Amino acid sequence: MGKYQRMDKHKMALMNKRNVMNCIAEYGPINRAAIAKKVELSVPAIMEIAQELIQQGMVVSAKMPGKLSGKPLEQFSICGDHFRYVGVDVGRVTTRFALVGLDHGVLGKLKFPTIQVENESGFVDRICQGIHRVIDESGVDKATVAGVCVTMPGLIEHDTGWVIFSPNFGWKDIPLKQWIAQRLPYPVRVESANRAQVIYEISTHKGDQDRTVFCVGLGYGIGGGFYYKGQLYYGASGTSCEIGHMRVANHSDEPCSCGNTGCLEAEASGAALARKAQRAVREGRQTALRDMCEGDPDRITARWVFDAAEENDEFCRALIDQSARYIGSALATTINLLDPDKIYLCGGLLKNKGDFFQRILKYTVEMQMYQAGRKVEILTGSLDEWNVALGATRLFPYFGEDLND
Amino acid sequence: MGKYQRMDKHKMALMNKRNVMNCIAEYGPINRAAIAKKVELSVPAIMEIAQELIQQGMVVSAKMPGKLSGKPLEQFSICGDHFRYVGVDVGRVTTRFALVGLDHGVLGKLKFPTIQVENESGFVDRICQGIHRVIDESGVDKATVAGVCVTMPGLIEHDTGWVIFSPNFGWKDIPLKQWIAQRLPYPVRVESANRAQVIYEISTHKGDQDRTVFCVGLGYGIGGGFYYKGQLYYGASGTSCEIGHMRVANHSDEPCSCGNTGCLEAEASGAALARKAQRAVREGRQTALRDMCEGDPDRITARWVFDAAEENDEFCRALIDQSARYIGSALATTINLLDPDKIYLCGGLLKNKGDFFQRILKYTVEMQMYQAGRKVEILTGSLDEWNVALGATRLFPYFGEDLND
Numbered sequence: 001m002g003k004y005q006r007m008d009k010h011k012m013a014l015m016n017k018r019n020v021m022n023c024i025a026e027y028g029p030i031n032r033a034a035i036a037k038k039v040e041l042s043v044p045a046i047m048e049i050a051q052e053l054i055q056q057g058m059v060v061s062a063k064m065p066g067k068l069s070g071k072p073l074e075q076f077s078i079c080g081d082h083f084r085y086v087g088v089d090v091g092r093v094t095t096r097f098a099l100v101g102l103d104h105g106v107l108g109k110l111k112f113p114t115i116q117v118e119n120e121s122g123f124v125d126r127i128c129q130g131i132h133r134v135i136d137e138s139g140v141d142k143a144t145v146a147g148v149c150v151t152m153p154g155l156i157e158h159d160t161g162w163v164i165f166s167p168n169f170g171w172k173d174i175p176l177k178q179w180i181a182q183r184l185p186y187p188v189r190v191e192s193a194n195r196a197q198v199i200y201e202i203s204t205h206k207g208d209q210d211r212t213v214f215c216v217g218l219g220y221g222i223g224g225g226f227y228y229k230g231q232l233y234y235g236a237s238g239t240s241c242e243i244g245h246m247r248v249a250n251h252s253d254e255p256c257s258c259g260n261t262g263c264l265e266a267e268a269s270g271a272a273l274a275r276k277a278q279r280a281v282r283e284g285r286q287t288a289l290r291d292m293c294e295g296d297p298d299r300i301t302a303r304w305v306f307d308a309a310e311e312n313d314e315f316c317r318a319l320i321d322q323s324a325r326y327i328g329s330a331l332a333t334t335i336n337l338l339d340p341d342k343i344y345l346c347g348g349l350l351k352n353k354g355d356f357f358q359r360i361l362k363y364t365v366e367m368q369m370y371q372a373g374r375k376v377e378i379l380t381g382s383l384d385e386w387n388v389a390l391g392a393t394r395l396f397p398y399f400g401e402d403l404n405d
Numbered sequence: 406m407g408k409y410q411r412m413d414k415h416k417m418a419l420m421n422k423r424n425v426m427n428c429i430a431e432y433g434p435i436n437r438a439a440i441a442k443k444v445e446l447s448v449p450a451i452m453e454i455a456q457e458l459i460q461q462g463m464v465v466s467a468k469m470p471g472k473l474s475g476k477p478l479e480q481f482s483i484c485g486d487h488f489r490y491v492g493v494d495v496g497r498v499t500t501r502f503a504l505v506g507l508d509h510g511v512l513g514k515l516k517f518p519t520i521q522v523e524n525e526s527g528f529v530d531r532i533c534q535g536i537h538r539v540i541d542e543s544g545v546d547k548a549t550v551a552g553v554c555v556t557m558p559g560l561i562e563h564d565t566g567w568v569i570f571s572p573n574f575g576w577k578d579i580p581l582k583q584w585i586a587q588r589l590p591y592p593v594r595v596e597s598a599n600r601a602q603v604i605y606e607i608s609t610h611k612g613d614q615d616r617t618v619f620c621v622g623l624g625y626g627i628g629g630g631f632y633y634k635g636q637l638y639y640g641a642s643g644t645s646c647e648i649g650h651m652r653v654a655n656h657s658d659e660p661c662s663c664g665n666t667g668c669l670e671a672e673a674s675g676a677a678l679a680r681k682a683q684r685a686v687r688e689g690r691q692t693a694l695r696d697m698c699e700g701d702p703d704r705i706t707a708r709w710v711f712d713a714a715e716e717n718d719e720f721c722r723a724l725i726d727q728s729a730r731y732i733g734s735a736l737a738t739t740i741n742l743l744d745p746d747k748i749y750l751c752g753g754l755l756k757n758k759g760d761f762f763q764r765i766l767k768y769t770v771e772m773q774m775y776q777a778g779r780k781v782e783i784l785t786g787s788l789d790e791w792n793v794a795l796g797a798t799r800l801f802p803y804f805g806e807d808l809n810d
Binding site for chain 2: 012103155164165172211212224229234235236237238239240241242243245246247248249250251257258260261326329333334336337338339340341367369370371372373374375376
């Protein structure tokens with residue numbers, strides 16, 4: 001957006017309409033006076049916009065008792081029936097599909113194991129089959145499906161929908177959006193999983209839409225999403241927030257899927273914990289994992305490491321503490337640089353028993369600069385396995401013409 | 406700013422007026438048709454706004470030959486005479502004062518060594534004396550001084566003008582703006598030096614105002630400033646961009662002025678190079694610095710380290726290479742997280758002979774994630790010793806009511 005971009009009546013009207021729509025989505029059922037107060041417009045202006053939204057099938061009105069008076073008042077709500085969205089979370093282990101209405105009500109869910117077939121084209125076929133299935137099984141009218149958003153981890157160029165680089169899938173320069181759009185009769189968007197995750201968090205915590213929020217996914221890999229001034233943060237080349245590839249161990253040889261060494265993901269992710277534990281068992285280190293794996297170290301997962309640590313296995317406790325320390329170091333850097341209001345930690349690693357989250361907090365505070373980010377809150381985000389898929393369904397603005405903004 | 410903030414005609418008019426003013430400041434002398442094209446407004450609208458600005462004494466018009474036709478055309482320029490600003494750069498070694506007009510023409514300069522007197526109040530007295538002197542010596546009418554902006558390194562809360570923490574000055578919780586405002590008859594702003602630096606860079610490079618720009622100051626200390634979507638980036642608690650306190654050496658005991666260890670500033674700044682070299686000489690390490698300092702290691706500065714490295718002193722070459730590597734690591738992290746269009750490196754460390762800048766570039770590319778920040782350019786910024794003081798004079802918006810925005 002240019003510095004000298006003109007503000008005119010058309011843009012002003014569009015902004016106001018969008019505000020009314022979003023306000024009804026957030027607070028509905030809500031009456032005209034309450035909307036007018038929230039969006040700082042007059043009641044007649046609200047009524048004009050509301051009539052337009054009702055005609056477009058996005059909003060419904062009904063006489064409902066007012067909260068204070070109990071008298072019947074015209075209340076506006078989002079109409080869930082006219083527009084449906086599909087969100088797809090292509091994870092390293094599982095692919096999830098969610099179908100929702102404009103009111104965010106869930107109409108269908110589907111998941112299956114992510115199988116990496118030899119060519120990417122076959123992979124895309126499987127994703128499209130899943131999309132068709134979740135729509136078919138829900139029984140909704142296909143004509144109401146207004147968009148599909150497919151997410152995966154890695155560097156995604158959001159305006160073109162190209163997968164620039166997805167280390168954990170080994171993909172480089174794949175025109176994913178184009179391939180999916182060719183196979184489907186719906187508008188398609190492709191996004192990074194972490195952007196969908198941060199959108200899920202800010203949509204489900206009241207007030208976060210006005211805040212500066214960084215969201216970190218701690219699972220098989222480690223990624224981030226950043227929400228600032230009411231929008232997702234996109235860098236100059238459409239990448240950004242790659243906290244997983246922050247160098248946290250300056251002299252480490254630990255190889256990362258991205259090609260570097262010493263990255264946070266290589267040192268502290270679920271995949272890293274499993275790899276380090278497997279290696280230790282192969283090298284004959286003293287740990288309960290040796291017996292647990294019954295001679296097959298490849299079976300060891302990050303979950304096993306957490307379980308053994310709970311049983312006071314010293315090696316596993318040290319491994320988890322080291323992981324927490326590296327994550328704390330990366331969060332301290334993020335706070336020093338970005339000074340957000342909130343950081344949400346999400347993902348599978350936080351589902352384990354033990355004090356992993358508290359250890360991360362302790363190290364973050366130790367390593368962040370004195371008084372930098374004084375207001376930051378570090379919180380556990382949603383651990384719902386559907387959060388990325390549901391976040392993806394919220395990546396559609398309510399006005400179709402902005403689909404690719 | 407709330408999500409549902411109303412856009413109305415008054416705000417629209419203010420935005421358009423500011424656009425016209427900024428456009429004349431950037432491109433003047435400029436005629437009405439050219440302004441109209443740049444700010445996307447009609448010629449009559451431009452004429453109305455220009456008349457207002459002329460009446461307020463901010464803009465002057467003159468008949469000047471048009472660039473293409475050579476015919477006399479009414480051209481608009483900023484009037485430098487009615488508003489003057491003082492920018493103050495309180496550095497660790499030198500304090501600099503610059504007085505400029507609204508057209509950015511320099512009307513006076515003054516510098517003196519920064520002496521840390523026992524109490525902060527005496528220190529503030531000295532700053533205010535300098536401000537009075539630079540105005541007096543220039544002979545301008547005091548009534549035209551529309552603002553003073555004082556900058557220093559560290560965590561500055563920009564809305565209150567408190568110095569939250571300035572490690573290199575040892576200051577914590579000082580109401581600097583209030584103390585200065587009590588002593589001066591001018592509107593006062595207090596900012597971080599690195600924010601003034603990035604504003605100087607984006608103002609002096611055409612097109613940068615529309616870009617995402619990170620600026621790093623590499624001198625006695627190390628700090629950063631970030632410019633995004635046409636504005637300075639302020640974090641939730643008014644801090645942010647503390648690249649100097651990013652942990653780059655995860656197992657280092659090197660103490661930082663902030664209280665932590667292993668920070669970029671503790672490992673790679675001018676102060677760090679001097680301290681490491683002094684220690685090495687005291688410990689009897691093999692280096693030409695031993696003879697150069699004639700028995701007094703305390704005399705060794707970062708400049709000496711660069712000079713000896715140019716003479717192929719191995720110890721000094723290794724020290725500089727290590728510094729470049731740490732800076733590269735911090736830049737790689739900044740790119741992975743923020744994916745800016747441009748990074749400017751400024752400050753005294755870059756004034757030395759040798760391939761320091763090239764080494765930094767090499768390590769940055771080595772350590773940044775594959776394909777992250779594909780469009781980022783890393784450039785040498787201004788090495789003018791006045792850039793922070795001049796940047797500070799540009800931290801005043803043209804409309805007084807927004808002074809403390």
